[in-house]
Amino acid sequence: QVTLKESGPVLVKPTETLTLTCTVSGFSLSNARMGVSWIRQPPGKALEWLAHIFSNDEKSYSTSLKSRLTISKDTSKSQVVLTMTNMDPVDTATYYCARTPQGATTPRWYFDYWGQGTLVTVSS
């Protein structure tokens, strides 16, 4: 059974750095051509893709947030970590991690499993 679960602080102050952890089970982060993305959703607003890490450790970031984001993984712990620096109240959102499944010869470009999400509020 594939599951993903996000964890991290509920409240952060402006200018602080946010660190979120996605703990996965039911699959390995080393499976070829598989990946995990972080996606966020401000209250009442649309989904926004943030970052992705592939099984081979290649990373990709949203252009608009690239300077603030770092994604990494610890395969032995089955965890994907996202850090976002210089947090601002506009970053208040539910943050999701989601899996892109393993492709036969190339990556698959959709999210088949999502975590439950974690609401992060940025306020002083």
Added chain:
Amino acid sequence: QSALTQPRSVSGSPGQSVTISCTGTSSDVGGYNYVSWYQQHPGKAPKLMIYDVSKRPSGVPDRFSGSKSGNTASLTISGLQAEDEADYYCCSYAGSYTFLYVFGTGTKVTVL
């Protein structure tokens, strides 16, 4: 990269069909057959409904179907049911490591 454009809301009576459009550009929707659709009920995580434009994951009812023409993808729900009332988001692979995915603006489906 701008979000894909979806209608803010669509509605229909039980048993009717509704179609949600998702308009992008030749750099995303029009450039690849990698459009996916997600259903999101209030307070819940998104759920994959359609991938690769028109493929349905196991367990998704066949009244959900997807298609694409040019830079616009569409999700059709046939035989609308009460449980289909939710927000729906399209998503496209954008082909660049500086912008891998782009989501749509979201559509609220109301069952009258």
